[in-house]
Amino acid sequence: MSNETPQVLTIAGADSSGGAGISADLKTFAAQGVYGANVFVALTAQNTLGVQDVLMTPPDMIWSQMKSIADDLAIKAIKTGMLGNAETVALVAKGLQNFDFGKYVLDPVMFAKGGAKLLNPDAVAAVKSLLLPLTELVTPNMPEAEILSGQAINNRQDMQRAARTIQKLGAKNVLLKGGHGQSSRIEDYILLADGTDFWLASQRVHTERTHGTGDTISAAITSQLALGKTLDVAILNGKRYVDATIRDGIAVGHGHGPLNHGTKLVTEDTIEVLHDI
Numbered sequence: 001m002s003n004e005t006p007q008v009l010t011i012a013g014a015d016s017s018g019g020a021g022i023s024a025d026l027k028t029f030a031a032q033g034v035y036g037a038n039v040f041v042a043l044t045a046q047n048t049l050g051v052q053d054v055l056m057t058p059p060d061m062i063w064s065q066m067k068s069i070a071d072d073l074a075i076k077a078i079k080t081g082m083l084g085n086a087e088t089v090a091l092v093a094k095g096l097q098n099f100d101f102g103k104y105v106l107d108p109v110m111f112a113k114g115g116a117k118l119l120n121p122d123a124v125a126a127v128k129s130l131l132l133p134l135t136e137l138v139t140p141n142m143p144e145a146e147i148l149s150g151q152a153i154n155n156r157q158d159m160q161r162a163a164r165t166i167q168k169l170g171a172k173n174v175l176l177k178g179g180h181g182q183s184s185r186i187e188d189y190i191l192l193a194d195g196t197d198f199w200l201a202s203q204r205v206h207t208e209r210t211h212g213t214g215d216t217i218s219a220a221i222t223s224q225l226a227l228g229k230t231l232d233v234a235i236l237n238g239k240r241y242v243d244a245t246i247r248d249g250i251a252v253g254h255g256h257g258p259l260n261h262g263t264k265l266v267t268e269d270t271i272e273v274l275h276d277i
């Protein structure tokens, strides 16, 4: 790593199986060539089969971690993942306003792949009112976008409408991820601050090994922003990276296995950029 290596931060939860949360973020940061710092807001006892236990970090300790980083490091971009409850959401929002951590990518993690709740339902209002207005980009999956927008999503028009609603709540730019579902073609929708939009389409990899896809794409985009890329390029490069980590899979665990963050696969041709669909 050279002296020019940008520093980024993740504020999220720990996954003991190493596939999602802060583990996925740090592996992605390293693969993208940035330096990653971390604030642990929760520990989870978790594996590829589910979440067995959760321990939230005491609020004072969350604040101390943020302050320690702000006092010493030069963070260029930040992402948040699992935040757990409304108190932590409010504290992180205060930290984002108090310290300069650069451009902010919000992955509004609500559930693990197996369905376990990673955000109390009563914290959704705090995410909407306190975090969305601070974001450079928010990256909901379909169920999260339905909850944030209050609108059902059954087709592409619904995705566009939900993204517009989320933007009206204060998010500058929106990436609505299309990974959920069974269709063989996956379409992610991007609505930018100036009202322009585009889709990123790819072929679904038919695999159970998708633990941490959301963490990985948001961490890759955060890295790309810290490296100075424009948002549209950052999103495309983030999508290419997560696609390669899924396509070049590894066998770990007995359920929703993790991604291959160390992949050397280059998948430029597998992602289509579409302005009209």
Ligand SMILES: Nc1ncnc2c1ncn2[C@@H]1O[C@H](COP(=O)(O)OP(=O)(O)OP(=O)(O)O)[C@@H](O)[C@H]1O
Pocket (backbone or CB within 6 Å): 020, 109, 111, 112, 113, 140, 141, 142, 177, 178, 179, 180, 186, 187, 188, 202, 203, 204, 205, 206, 207, 210, 211, 212, 213, 214, 215, 217, 239, 242, 243, 246
């Ligand atoms: N089976 C798959 N094959 C190819 N790409 C996928 C697959 N599953 C997800 N992706 C891609 O991975 C990225 C993350 O999408 P997804 O909708 O899975 O997010 P997520 O549900 O937030 O992930 P997580 O479950 O980790 O929170 C998206 O760009 C999506 O298109």
Ligand SMILES: Cc1ncc(COP(=O)(O)O)c(N)n1
Pocket (backbone or CB within 6 Å): 012, 013, 014, 015, 020, 021, 022, 044, 046, 081, 082, 109, 111, 112, 113, 114, 118, 210, 211, 212, 213, 214, 215
């Ligand atoms: C600590 C933590 N953060 C985020 C996720 C979401 O990832 P996934 O939905 O792929 O399980 C997770 N399972 N655990």
